[in-house]
Amino acid sequence: MSKKPKRIIEHALLEGIGPISAERLLALPENEWGLLRSAITDARRARPPAHVARCLMCSGPVFIQARAFRGFRLPYFAHFKGGDATCPWHTGETLHPDDARALQYGGAQESAAHRMLCEQIAELAAADGRCVSAEVSKYLPPTDNARGRYPDVLIVRRDTPKIAVEIQLSNTFQTEVSARCLHYEREGVGLLWVLYGLDLQADDLPQSFRDVVLRHRGNAFLLDDEAVTASHARRTLVLKCYLRGPDGRFETGRLVSLDDLTFSSKGPPYLEDRVTPGLLARGEAARETWRMALRGRSPDFSYADLRSPAFLTANEQLCGLVPGLRQWQAETFQGQWMFANLIAVVFSALSHANGTFRNYASRQDNVQALLNSKLPSENLQPFALIMQEILQRCGADDLLLGSVGTHLDRALALGDGNFVLYYEAPWSAIAVLLPELFDPLLRFELETLDALPAWARPKIAATAKSAVPPVHPAHQPQSLAENHGFAHHPG
Structure with missing residues (x-):
């Protein structure tokens, strides 16, 4: 059982919203505190960066962390790394993403399984007659950013915007999810997160996967054996889409192609918006x-x-x-x-x-x-x-x-x-x-x-x-x- 933090930020001030207590944050539905979590991180990664949430005790910038507790996800405010250690509500230092990544992959930037999945998705997308190119880790020059990026797979099809596919095999840091979403949104490139190796109807989804699903408005896209078989049969990239219901559970997966998705100017694409109606x-x-x-x-x-x-x-x-x-x-x-x-x-x-x-x-x-x-x-x-x-x-x-x-x-x-x-x-x-x-x-x-x-x-x-x-x-x-x-x- 996860231990309760010894010290917590009891109140945070959110710009344009006002003070929110730890109790009120806990009372919010997951979709709502998840949107706040994403927006706070996006603001910090924006140009210029902004701090929309601050600790009411020390005024230092804070974000929302989540902790698993008896099958639930509990949100709480935490100081960003480098915060005021003298604050009575200081929650301790967080591990820097580069250090955590080194521990996760033994110092490498990606795993072998990740590379193979990227190549498979590129191959399935390239089979579509409308596909101009589907390349792995190809540099995408910037048009509205200081620098470009290397999407896992970059799909270019005739008469449609470019699509960047990012594959998530394990925990991805919220800062990385935020940075990629903001970058591709500014570039006018659709960003599609593809999950792998999960049983969405059985597993307790890690927080980083939940973050991605929420950004897709309650849609989880997976590449599994059935999706690969359908891709070969249809000669286009097909994924398994799981829609998340109001109770937090995922419905039976559906096979969908890129043409079935809505690519919005605000956020990643989705089959059905399962967040806004609620x-x-x-x-x-x-x-x-x-x-x-x-x-x-x-x-x-x-x-x-x-x-x-x-x-x-x-x-x-x-x-x-x-x-x-x-x-x-x-x-x-x-x-x-x-x-x-x-x-x-x-x-x-x-x-x-x-x-x-x-x-x-x-x-x-x-x-x-x-x-x-x-x-x-x-x-x-x-x-x-x-x-x-x-x-x-x-x-x-x-x-x-x-x-x-x-x-x-x-x-x-x-x-x-x-x-x-x-x-x-x-x-x-x-x-x-x-x-x-x-x-x-x-x-x-x-x-x-x-x-x-x-x-x-x-x-x-x-x-x-x-x-x-x-x-x-x-x-x-x-x-x-x-x-x-x-x-x-x-x-």
Whole structure:
């Protein structure tokens, strides 16, 4: 049984996210802490290097290590090599990759088995009539890097981008995985990691293999006897692809060729994305009952709609997630009705941000007319700060530069007692419904995958952002993520 580290980093500060405790890190699903682990290492290997995670005790850069414990993988923060040894949370020196590699291969850069596998993959890829070349350890000159690389196998096919194949027989250091992923992404070369010698349905996968599988969005690509036989039969490179399910187990392997894979501009290729849907599911599930209620509104947008059974069900579900909301609604005149009206306006604005405007709150045919008519009303004015914050964060932020922004300024000028402040329950309820906007950790993970929905991406150019009215520091919703997913199409 693995021993618990005598000293651990109890809190780390992640840039753009905030402090994360060791307990919170342990509570994250493996896909989520794995994305953080990769992103932290990528930032350190970037040009110029950056440290996005720091120890709260000494401010030294940290990364995420994983330890096997009773069949589980447990993540924890650790200082990079060379960190402040006087830090009370210092976790000791890590072995330098060059020293570890020397121990692993007896001083050689690769094993004999690794070389033979490279030659076999090159031979199978070269049998494809579209293949221009498939070469082992051939130098690939740089186009957007200081130096080139020697991929295990470089496959060049007609009318398709180059593919670098890296073969993983044993543990590969996270720094090496990161460096190769960043390099080939900058070069516009697809990077395919091929694993060998594993029984994915029986083995406890080492952490470095897990890192690679996560970068392939939950896909593991293996070369086994069945894949080799299929490659010879089809006269093209065929691999066995295992998809990882939500429970962490791998499904039965499928035979796939390079043509079956999606080569994304962000990260290695995949057969099916098994990571992004799970990250988006939280917000989609929270919003589903509200979407159903809004779609069932009467053509005349009767106020009575907002007290219909569908809206009552949606409100009851949300109150179960945010208990304080029920009390706020009870203590506020027409509180439940006002909140439902807010949701109708917010979902309408986000459908505009998504490029397919649908008005759930009135008969106006565009979002500007909707907001200009609603914002001065006593029903929406109390939520002016919430509306401003949502518009700043989403793809409708350009609206703040016009008459909509003027109406919000007038509402906010009335003073604190006239609108809902960030510590009140409606803010927490909005954060639950829109984690893509208000949960910095989830937002960071989706940005890492280039999977942030269109409606959650601000559109104002950086040079114009100064024109957006700032939120007063006293009103800033700093604790929303701590209190706690619009589908790709909010409407």
